Amino acid sequence: METLSWLTMRGPAVLLAALLAAGCSAEEKKAPPVPPGSREYRADVYAFAYPASWSPRDDKEASGAPALKVDGPELPSGLPDGQIEVGRRDRTATDLGDQLAQFRGLALLNGYRVTGVRTVRLDGAADARRVEATYTITGKGGAKIPMRLVGLYALTKRRTLLAFMVHSPAQGTAAAKVPGIIASFHLTGKR
Helix, strand or coil: CCCCHHHHCCCHHHHHHHHHHHCCCCCCCCCCCCCCCEEEEECCCEEEEEECCCEEEEEECCCCCEEEEEECCECCCCCECCEEEEEEECCCCCCHHHHHHHHHHHHHHCCCEEEEEEECCCCCEEEEEEEEEEEEEECHHHCEEEEEEEEEEEEECCCCEEEEEEEEECCCCHHHHHHHHHHHCEECCCC
C-alpha cells in the first residue's frame, strides 16, 4: 500500500474511499519489504518472510489445532536446515503470562534451556513477547545436534494468540537467517 499522507489533505471521504479500495484498515502500517531471495506468507492476521528455498505446509499442533510449518532444506543429519512453526488460537481467554508459563514448563520437560524472555513492541498487538531457548535433538545415526529457538508470542486486540517459532541448527545456514525472519513477522489488517 502506498503512503497515505497525500490522502489526508484531500479530506476524510477520499481517505475512506482509498482505504476501502485498498482493502486495509486505517491502523495497518506499510508491511516491511520482503528481502531478496525470500517469499512472503500472508494470512488474514499475520504475515512474514521466509527463504525462497523453504517449503510451507499445513500441520497440526500436539493439541490437534491447525498449524503452519515452513521447512528448510534437509541436512545430512536428516533435520531441516531451519523450520518455522506458527500456531494460532482465536478468541482465546489465555493471556501471555499463562502462555509463557506453559512455554517454560514444556521447555523444562523437553530439555530446553530458556535463554531469554522479554516484552517487545509489535504494531497492532495488545501484548507481545520474544522467547529464546537452546536444546539438543538427535539426528540420523544418533548424532546430537545443538539447536536454537527464537520466537514471538503475540496477542491481538481481538484475542487471537499467535505463536511464531523459528528453530535452527547451530551448524547450518538457517541460523544466520533467523534475525531477518523474526524481524519480518507482522500483524495484518484483521487483528
